[in-house]
Amino acid sequence: MIELVNVKKVFNAGNPSEFSALNSVNLLIEENQVTVLKGPSGSGKTTLLSIIGCMSRPSAGRVKLQGREITSLPERFLTDIRRKTFGFIFQQPNLIKGISVLDNVMLPAYPLGEKRVHLKNKAMKGLAALNIANKAASKVEWLSGGEAQRTSIVRALINDPYIIIADEPTAHLDTKLSYRFMEIIETFKAEGKTVIITSHDPLVYESSMVDRVVNLRDGQIEV
Amino acid sequence: MILHPTVIANLLAAYISSFMVLYALFYGVQIVRYWDIENGHELQLVLERKTYLIATLLGYVFGLQLLSLFLYIFTADSLTPLFVGAMCAAGTLNVDAFGYPTLVLKIVNFIVAGLWLVLNYADNQGYDYPLIKKKYLLLAFIAPFIVLETLLESAYFLSMKADVITSCCGSLFSSERTTGLGSEMAALPALSMLRIFYGVMFCTLASGIFFYIKSVGGYFYAALSLLMFLVSLVSIVSFISLYIYELPTHHCPFCIIMEEYHYLGYLLYLILFGAVVSGIGVGVLTPFRQVESLKLMLNGFIRKLALASLILYAAFTALVTYEIVTSSLVIAYEVVY
Numbered sequence: 001m002i003e004l005v006n007v008k009k010v011f012n013a014g015n016p017s018e019f020s021a022l023n024s025v026n027l028l029i030e031e032n033q034v035t036v037l038k039g040p041s042g043s044g045k046t047t048l049l050s051i052i053g054c055m056s057r058p059s060a061g062r063v064k065l066q067g068r069e070i071t072s073l074p075e076r077f078l079t080d081i082r083r084k085t086f087g088f089i090f091q092q093p094n095l096i097k098g099i100s101v102l103d104n105v106m107l108p109a110y111p112l113g114e115k116r117v118h119l120k121n122k123a124m125k126g127l128a129a130l131n132i133a134n135k136a137a138s139k140v141e142w143l144s145g146g147e148a149q150r151t152s153i154v155r156a157l158i159n160d161p162y163i164i165i166a167d168e169p170t171a172h173l174d175t176k177l178s179y180r181f182m183e184i185i186e187t188f189k190a191e192g193k194t195v196i197i198t199s200h201d202p203l204v205y206e207s208s209m210v211d212r213v214v215n216l217r218d219g220q221i222e223v
Numbered sequence: 224m225i226l227h228p229t230v231i232a233n234l235l236a237a238y239i240s241s242f243m244v245l246y247a248l249f250y251g252v253q254i255v256r257y258w259d260i261e262n263g264h265e266l267q268l269v270l271e272r273k274t275y276l277i278a279t280l281l282g283y284v285f286g287l288q289l290l291s292l293f294l295y296i297f298t299a300d301s302l303t304p305l306f307v308g309a310m311c312a313a314g315t316l317n318v319d320a321f322g323y324p325t326l327v328l329k330i331v332n333f334i335v336a337g338l339w340l341v342l343n344y345a346d347n348q349g350y351d352y353p354l355i356k357k358k359y360l361l362l363a364f365i366a367p368f369i370v371l372e373t374l375l376e377s378a379y380f381l382s383m384k385a386d387v388i389t390s391c392c393g394s395l396f397s398s399e400r401t402t403g404l405g406s407e408m409a410a411l412p413a414l415s416m417l418r419i420f421y422g423v424m425f426c427t428l429a430s431g432i433f434f435y436i437k438s439v440g441g442y443f444y445a446a447l448s449l450l451m452f453l454v455s456l457v458s459i460v461s462f463i464s465l466y467i468y469e470l471p472t473h474h475c476p477f478c479i480i481m482e483e484y485h486y487l488g489y490l491l492y493l494i495l496f497g498a499v500v501s502g503i504g505v506g507v508l509t510p511f512r513q514v515e516s517l518k519l520m521l522n523g524f525i526r527k528l529a530l531a532s533l534i535l536y537a538a539f540t541a542l543v544t545y546e547i548v549t550s551s552l553v554i555a556y557e558v559v560y
Binding site for chain 1: 260263264265267268271272275347350351352
């Protein structure tokens, strides 16, 4: 369970360009559910997602992960939580060019020091589950958009996180690939993972597998 | 003032340290007053971010502070040829009224800065900043000493005059003189001091080993470490120097840092200061062993500190013993003046 208490995020505080991206957001996200943060551009979806995923800190307020307050944690503890708890799927696949699909997938697990042979097996298993095992040795620049997206999903899962965070995952996918993405999300849910997606794509927030849609506007949750 | 590269380096180090410590103290005071980990207010989150900056900054500043003691001694030693009468750092430190007070403060600040680093390391191991208020209270205690040291050091270097005739170490640390701490230490009976040194060292090592094995008696070991440090400093003047110089009347604690004695003094002092900081560190951290977020690591860290301190004191003793055994000097009886 993730709990946000009075979360505020102000950019450029004290400057003429000060911008308040989130204003007193209170939110409870249940485990093993698919939650969609929906709202227009600039509504604060990505900011909220980055705070939930410990990628940025709020200006005020607290975030609790399974009852444990995490916003005050020193950076090295936060890194550990980020690495083991969250799997990130971004709008763009953000794969590293020049290295293979397999290496891209294994990269986030290197700091944990797992044996390479185990890691490789796990990565190959993940690639096989999304039907791209035959591309393991290929360089990422040779992949199609869908393959690149699936590679980034396998990468997000390499440390077996129990929360999947996806930021506008279908923004660069066509309808067919978007449906395929939602099917993958359904398997995550079936495995007991918690999924949080930001999207203003109806194909995502109107999907039957979505348990809850949270509307955001001007940095606040619409009731 | 004498414009010498080492003088400039000393003053720069002192001003940087003081400025950074005062900057850190500004936020440190806010942390002591307003820190509330349960609270999600903006100020609390700002302080949480600031403490990273301050702790990192102070880590470097206090690291510099540790080095500055040796830099100061080195400077005093390297300025020796400029003053009539000075034969080593002892004479240079005596050219005005601020040299020795600065040295004393540097020694005190070395120890407290070292202890702050120990406390900071332990605090960084906890997920909930368990020692944060203590850490900044200690900073508030240290800051005036650091600033005072800078003022005294500035006064020392700025009021240096090349035409001053100073005293040599043979005079300052002479057992024939009747006044002055150096002379009083030099006048202590060497053989008795030798026995006290080995006796206290035996107790310190025994208590440290007992603590390392049983994790009991941390405060006692810390107190003995401090006592051993003081006894060692007195011993250097009283008898260790005699064996190193192989002269029954030369008690100077500074000549041993010179090339003629293979810079042995630097090694002795480095080992001694490392030993006292890690030894007292055991006592400083002992009350926090039951803090929830530190339970898993603190005992291990305290034991490592105790081990480091034990090894350093043992190394100091071994080095001193080696010098005594290989020295041509034999002290068979006490000379009473």
